[in-house]
Amino acid sequence: MNHLNIVATTEGAVGLITLNRPKALNALNAELLGELVTQLEAWDRDDTVRCIVLTGSERAFAAGADIKEMQPLSYADTFRKNLFADANDRISAIRKPIIAAVAGWALGGGCELAMLCDFIIAADTAKFGQPEINLGVMPGIGGTQRLTRFVGKSKAMEMCLTGRNMDAAEAERAGLVSRVVPAAELMAEAMKAAAKIAEQSLPIVAMTKETVNRAYETTLAEGVRFERRLFHAMFATADQKEGMAAFGEKRKANFTDR
Ligand code: CAA
16 A cells, blocks of 8 residues: 555564654644554454554654644534544444554644554653643544543543643553553564464454453443453354463464454
8 A cells, every 4th residue: 555644564463554744743634544544444354464553753653633734624624524533433443453652742633543542552752642722622533531531530631621741651650551661662562562462363352352442331230241241252262272272281372263
């Protein structure tokens, strides 16, 4: 695929997407978001790719939605385009795991894009924030909702209302990122985590992702019931038989995605 704003490569069974609009600190314009969604959907259909890593540059994961592109829009324009609905909905619908590897700025839509991924590994240089209030708007790709679920009301409210950024250490303490690593090790760590996921059974990985995400959509009792139904269903797969047999035989499991 020929992209202008992202670079898509593969390393083994891991797909790596690098946001590549350096002059605008990877600001998310419509063209970039279109390319990103198209690539993610292509890899979701292509089982030679089993896990995806999304990253930016050392300076910026992404400094937000493209302010210059949004500035002239009217209410009618945003409503009729259903601005950002497509990115939110289509990225949320990807069934393979997506790891965000974040260094530098992850602001506004950049922070929201990282939160749309399944987990975030942050470089010690990462800075997260929702500064939209300074532009006379608020987060518009799910930030008010996802940030609140990640870090709780008090911190999310403070960040959305004041525009204050969090550094990587605070983001880890608050539960926004799974872990912080030295900037020089970010890509190696993210690719290692993705390679580990890529070794697992594809259907079991997809069911696990769907089940963890269910925690955000339902009550505890319903979520646990959903987990139990899929947990039981896993015993109908060849990969459960293989995984448990391999443990007993003290060897590595050879999953066949069945
Ligand atoms: N949109 C468009 N262009 C952007 C941009 C954005 N979100 N962020 C940075 N750029 C551009 C700058 O305009 C600048 O371009 P020029 O060289 O042509 O002037 C270039 O990227 C480099 O930026 P700076 O010179 O500002 O770099 P800096 O190191 O001095 O500052 C920064 C870095 C603090 C991240 C600063 O660029 C900044 O504050 N950016 C905007 C952050 C922001 O407000 N994000 C929220 C956007 S709104 C949104 O995302 C809505 C939503 O929820 C969907």
